[in-house]
Amino acid sequence: MARKIKFGKIAIVIFLTVLIWIWADLALDETLPDRSAVIIIDVSADLKLWVSFEQASSADIKITLSGPHAAIAGESRRLRDGQIRRFDFDIVKEGMNKPGNYDLRLLPFLQKDKELKQFGLKIESCEPQLLSVNVVELVKKSLTVECLDENGISLKSISIEPSKIDMFVPEGRRTAQVRLTRGEIEQARLTPFEKRPYVVLADDQIREAATAVRIKMPPEPDMLSEATIKAPRLGIAKSLNLEGRYRVEIKNTPQVIGAISIRATPAAKQAYEAMRYQVILEIDDEDIFLKSEEGRRELVYNFPEESVSKDEIKLNQPRVQAIFKLVPLATETE
Numbered sequence: 001m002a003r004k005i006k007f008g009k010i011a012i013v014i015f016l017t018v019l020i021w022i023w024a025d026l027a028l029d030e031t032l033p034d035r036s037a038v039i040i041i042d043v044s045a046d047l048k049l050w051v052s053f054e055q056a057s058s059a060d061i062k063i064t065l066s067g068p069h070a071a072i073a074g075e076s077r078r079l080r081d082g083q084i085r086r087f088d089f090d091i092v093k094e095g096m097n098k099p100g101n102y103d104l105r106l107l108p109f110l111q112k113d114k115e116l117k118q119f120g121l122k123i124e125s126c127e128p129q130l131l132s133v134n135v136v137e138l139v140k141k142s143l144t145v146e147c148l149d150e151n152g153i154s155l156k157s158i159s160i161e162p163s164k165i166d167m168f169v170p171e172g173r174r175t176a177q178v179r180l181t182r183g184e185i186e187q188a189r190l191t192p193f194e195k196r197p198y199v200v201l202a203d204d205q206i207r208e209a210a211t212a213v214r215i216k217m218p219p220e221p222d223m224l225s226e227a228t229i230k231a232p233r234l235g236i237a238k239s240l241n242l243e244g245r246y247r248v249e250i251k252n253t254p255q256v257i258g259a260i261s262i263r264a265t266p267a268a269k270q271a272y273e274a275m276r277y278q279v280i281l282e283i284d285d286e287d288i289f290l291k292s293e294e295g296r297r298e299l300v301y302n303f304p305e306e307s308v309s310k311d312e313i314k315l316n317q318p319r320v321q322a323i324f325k326l327v328p329l330a331t332e333t334e
Contacts, residue, residue, distance in 0.1 A: 031064065031124065036079075038058055038059065041089050046097050049137060051134070052201075063125070065116075067121035087109075089104075096135055099137040102133040141166070144164055145175070145176050145213055147217075155217070156218065157217055160216075167210075173199055195213065224263040224264055227261075227263070229262065234256060239285055246329060248281070256320060268313040272304060279302060280300040281322050282297065283326070295324050298320070298321050299321070
């Protein structure tokens with residue numbers, strides 16, 4: 001008699017076999033070659049020392065990683081998101097906390113990374129294999145603080161408190177700098193502004209002081225001088241609804257086209273004189289309802305927009321108010 005086939009047991013065996021294959025596949029290490037990473041010097045390890053990779057505060061390297069599929073997939077996602085792997089270099093932990101030049105063997109250093117080990121990742125190789133580490137002893141000095149603008153130009157301040165600060169710096173350094181943006185300069189004109197001074201160690205390395213100084217800047221120098229526009233030209237602005245129907249009769253013409261007192265730079269004064277109209281009287285459509293009454297409106301001083309935006313021109317007198325009347329023009333049928 002033929003045996004009865006037990007399909008349930010066969011299905012379980014097949015299922016378990018597939019699981020074993022999947023697990024075995026996932027257990028196999030994958031490789032992620034030639035990936036960018038960076039080594040950053042931990043400057044807080046010893047403030048009395050200046051550590052660099054040949055004058056640089058960091059070093060770009062390439063690494064080849066291996067590990068489980070899930071870990072490699074996660075690392076690939078990080079790289080696609082622009083998150084490159086970062087390694088912190090601590091001279092104390094590496095036994096390089098004495099002045100001198102050292103060779104850092106990269107592979108053993110990188111393989112000690114705890115975060116990689118947590119994810120089951122291993123660094124198989126790296127480029128370069130060696131990094132030169134320069135350790136320079138700094139000396140504690142009292143440095144005079146000087147103030148600079150964004151372009152590195154020296155600024156004259158009213159006060160910097162304290163005027164000197166203690167820092168660990170290379171031998172021969174005498175000053176520390178505070179660099180202020182334009183906005184910070186404007187703020188320091190009103191009230192003392194706090195910022196930490198720094199010294200430049202190399203092109204991409206600065207060392208900041210532990211404490212801030214308070215900087216007070218003098219008021220901005222006035223570059224404007226008094227000037228007079230002797231014969232200003234008047235323009236009248238009105239809509240097409242009034243054109244050909246009304247003329248504007250000005251009652252106080254001598255005041256409206258009288259000399260204008262301004263404060264401006266020479267260039268702004270020249271630009272203002274070159275404008276087609278120096279003053280403009282604006283007429284509204286509603287002014288026709290004034291009837292026999294006289295209208296009153298302040299003149300628009302037609303300063304050049306560029307000069308106004310740069311605070312290079314200002315009115316130096318009260319605004320003149322024009323007194324005017326709209327007079328209907330005779331039509332052709334009249």
